[in-house]
Amino acid sequence: MSGPVPSLDRLPGEPRYWYAGLAVLLVAWPLLFGAFWARIGLGALMWIGLAQSWNMIGGYAGYLDFGHGAYFGIGAFAAAVAMAQFGYPFLVGFGLAILVSTVVAYLVAVPTLRLTGAYFAIATWAFAESIKQAALVTGITGGTFGLSLPRSPETFIGVPVPFEIAETFFYYAMLVLCLATMALTYYLFERHEFGYRVKALRDDQDAAESLGIDTTRVKRQVYVLSCVVAAVFGSVHAWYIVYVHPNDVLAPIITDRMVIMALLGGLGTLTGPIAGGLLVFLLERLSSVFLGSTTFYLPLIGILIMVTVLFAPSGIIGILRGEVDRDDVRKNVKELGEKFDLL
Amino acid sequence: MTDDILRTTDLTKRFGALTANDEISISVERGEIRGIIGPNGSGKTTFFNTVTGFYQPDGGSVHFDGEEVTGWEPYRLARRGLGRTFQIVSPFKNMTVRQNMLAVQTDDGRSREEKRDRAEEILEFLEIDHIADNEARGMSGGQQKLLELGRVLMLDPELVMLDEPAAGVNPALELRIMDHIHELNDEGTTFVVIEHDMHVMKTLADSVSVFDSGSHIAQGDFEEVSQDDAVREAYLGGTTAEDDEVPI
Numbered sequence: 001m002s003g004p005v006p007s008l009d010r011l012p013g014e015p016r017y018w019y020a021g022l023a024v025l026l027v028a029w030p031l032l033f034g035a036f037w038a039r040i041g042l043g044a045l046m047w048i049g050l051a052q053s054w055n056m057i058g059g060y061a062g063y064l065d066f067g068h069g070a071y072f073g074i075g076a077f078a079a080a081v082a083m084a085q086f087g088y089p090f091l092v093g094f095g096l097a098i099l100v101s102t103v104v105a106y107l108v109a110v111p112t113l114r115l116t117g118a119y120f121a122i123a124t125w126a127f128a129e130s131i132k133q134a135a136l137v138t139g140i141t142g143g144t145f146g147l148s149l150p151r152s153p154e155t156f157i158g159v160p161v162p163f164e165i166a167e168t169f170f171y172y173a174m175l176v177l178c179l180a181t182m183a184l185t186y187y188l189f190e191r192h193e194f195g196y197r198v199k200a201l202r203d204d205q206d207a208a209e210s211l212g213i214d215t216t217r218v219k220r221q222v223y224v225l226s227c228v229v230a231a232v233f234g235s236v237h238a239w240y241i242v243y244v245h246p247n248d249v250l251a252p253i254i255t256d257r258m259v260i261m262a263l264l265g266g267l268g269t270l271t272g273p274i275a276g277g278l279l280v281f282l283l284e285r286l287s288s289v290f291l292g293s294t295t296f297y298l299p300l301i302g303i304l305i306m307v308t309v310l311f312a313p314s315g316i317i318g319i320l321r322g323e324v325d326r327d328d329v330r331k332n333v334k335e336l337g338e339k340f341d342l343l
Numbered sequence: 344m345t346d347d348i349l350r351t352t353d354l355t356k357r358f359g360a361l362t363a364n365d366e367i368s369i370s371v372e373r374g375e376i377r378g379i380i381g382p383n384g385s386g387k388t389t390f391f392n393t394v395t396g397f398y399q400p401d402g403g404s405v406h407f408d409g410e411e412v413t414g415w416e417p418y419r420l421a422r423r424g425l426g427r428t429f430q431i432v433s434p435f436k437n438m439t440v441r442q443n444m445l446a447v448q449t450d451d452g453r454s455r456e457e458k459r460d461r462a463e464e465i466l467e468f469l470e471i472d473h474i475a476d477n478e479a480r481g482m483s484g485g486q487q488k489l490l491e492l493g494r495v496l497m498l499d500p501e502l503v504m505l506d507e508p509a510a511g512v513n514p515a516l517e518l519r520i521m522d523h524i525h526e527l528n529d530e531g532t533t534f535v536v537i538e539h540d541m542h543v544m545k546t547l548a549d550s551v552s553v554f555d556s557g558s559h560i561a562q563g564d565f566e567e568v569s570q571d572d573a574v575r576e577a578y579l580g581g582t583t584a585e586d587d588e589v590p591i
C-alpha cells in the first residue's frame with residue numbers, strides 16, 4: 001500500500017465523543033455491572049496491559065520473547081515477599097517489583113539480546129523456566145507451598161485507608177495501570193523518536209546502526225521497559241489474588257497468552273493488544289462461565305492463530321485498517337487447497 | 344599538504360582463508376568525489392563495511408577527519424559524520440518517509456523542532472516531500488534510494504559512502520541522484536561511491552580507485568585508470584585487447 005498511513009480515528013462522528021463515552025463506561029463499569037463484571041473487567045484490563053508489555057519487545061522491536069511471563073511472576077513474588085515475609089505494605093512491594101524486574105531484566109538483556117530469532121526465543125524461554133524452578137525450591141518464595149498475602153485496609157500504604165480493598169479497588173488499580181501502559185506505549189512508540197528507532201532496528205539493524213542508532217542500547221531499553229511493565233501488573237495481581245505459587249504466576253501459559261493476544265490483535269500496533277487481549281480473555285472467561293468449559297476456547301484460539309498467520313498477518317487491527325491483501329488471501333487459500341487436495 | 348578526510352593504512356580484512364581486503368591504503372581528500380570500481384568480489388563492499396565499523400579489521404587503521412576511528416561501532420561513526428548507504432536499499436518499511444528521517448540519531452544537540460525542520464528541508468531538496476506521510480514500503484525503488492540518501496543527510500555528514508546509488512534506477516532518476524550528489528558536493532560534502540555503471544562513474548567521480556581480488560591496484564582520474572595495465576588485466580582477465588578502451 002502506498003497511500004498515507006491510515007488514521008486510527010475512523011469512527012463515525014467526532015472521535016472525542018467516542019473517547020469520552022469510552023472513558024465514562026470504563027470508570028462506571030464496576031458501579032454499573034457489579035462485582036462479577038468488575039472481576040471480568042479487571043482481568044481484561046490486566047491481560048490487555050500484559051499483551052501490550054509483550055508487544056513492546058515482540059511487536060515493536062521484533063524480538064520474540066518467550067520468557068516474558070517470568071517478569072509477571074517476578075513482580076508477583078516481589079510484592080508477595082515484601083508483604084508476606086517482611087510485613088511491608090503493598091506500595092513497598094510494588095516498588096520492589098519495579099526494582100527487582102529492572103535489575104533482572106538488565107542482567108538478562110546483556111547476554112540474550114546478542115541473539116536473534118529462534119535463539120533469542122529459546123534463551124528467554126529457558127530463563128523463564130529456570131526462574132520458575134528456582135522459585136519452587138527457594139525458601140523466601142515459599143517453595144512448593146507458595147505465599148499468602150495479607151489484604152487488610154492498612155496493607156496498601158501502611159496506614160488504614162478509608163475504602164475497601166476489594167474487586168472495585170483492584171478494577172480501578174488495573175484501569176490506571178492499563179491506561180498508563182497505553183499512554184506510555186502511545187507516547188514512546190508512536191510519537192517519540194525513540195519508537196522510530198525501535199522500529200528501525202526491527203526492520204533493519206545494520207541500516208539503523210549506520211544512521212547513528214545505538215541498537216544495543218535501544219534494545220536493552222525496550223526489553224527492560226517491557227519487563228518492568230509486566231512485573232508491575234504481576235505485583236497488583238498477586239495482591240488481588242492473595243496467594244501466589246510458582247506454578248501459577250510463573251506458568252509458561254502466561255507468556256503464551258501475551259504472545260497470542262498481541263499476534264491476533266496486530267503486532268507492533270498500539271491497538272492490537274487491546275483487540276487481541278479482549279478477544280482471547282473474553283473467549284476464555286465467557287466460555288468458562290456460560291458453557292462451563294475451561295478448554296473450549298483453546299482449539300478456537302488455535303484456529304484463529306492459523307487464520308491470522310496465513311491470511312491476516314497484521315491481525316485484527318490490520319483487517320480493520322483494510323491492510324489485508326485480497327490477492328494474497330486468494331493465493332494462500334489456493335495453495336492450501338492444492339496442498340490438502342481440497343480444490 | 345593535502346587535507347584528507349578519510350585515510351586507510353594497510354587495512355586488511357580476512358574471512359577464513361580469504362583475504363577480502365589486503366593492506367588497502369587509500370586517502371580521500373576533503374571535498375572530492377572518489378569512485379571505487381572493480382570486478383565483482385574485488386572487495387569494494389568489504390572495504391565499505393570495514394571502514395564504517397560493520398566489520399572489525401584484521402590489520403591496518405582508519406582515520407576519519409583527523410581522528411583514528413579503527414574498530415569504532417557504526418553508530419559512533421555515523422554520529423561523528425560518516426554516513427553510508429547499502430547495496431540493497433533498506434528503508435524502514437513500516438514507517439512513513441518522515442518517520443524514517445526522524446529515526447536518525449545525532450549528537451549535535453538539535454531540538455526535536457530543528458530536527459523536523461531539517462527533515463522537511465531534505466525531503467524538499469530530494470523532491471520527495473509530497474510522499475512524506477506515506478509508508479516507505481509503498482515507495483518505488485528509486486524513491487527508496489532517495490529516501491536512503493535523505494536519511495544519511497540527516498546526519499549532516501562530512502563524508503558519505505554510497506554503495507551503488509544508481510543500481511536498479513531508471514535513467515531519469517539516475518540523473519536526479521547524480522545531480523543531488525553534485526549539488527551536495529558543491530556545498531562541501533565528500534563522497535566515496537561504489538558504482539558498476541562506468542558512464543555514471545565517468546561523469547561523477549573526480550578520481551577513481553580500482554580494486555581487484557582484495558587489493559587496491561590503481562588510482563587516478565577515470566581516463567588515467569582506464570589506460571592502466573593492471574586495470575585492464577583485472578577487467579579483461581589477462582587477454583590483450585586490440586581495442587584501447589577498457590570495457591568498463
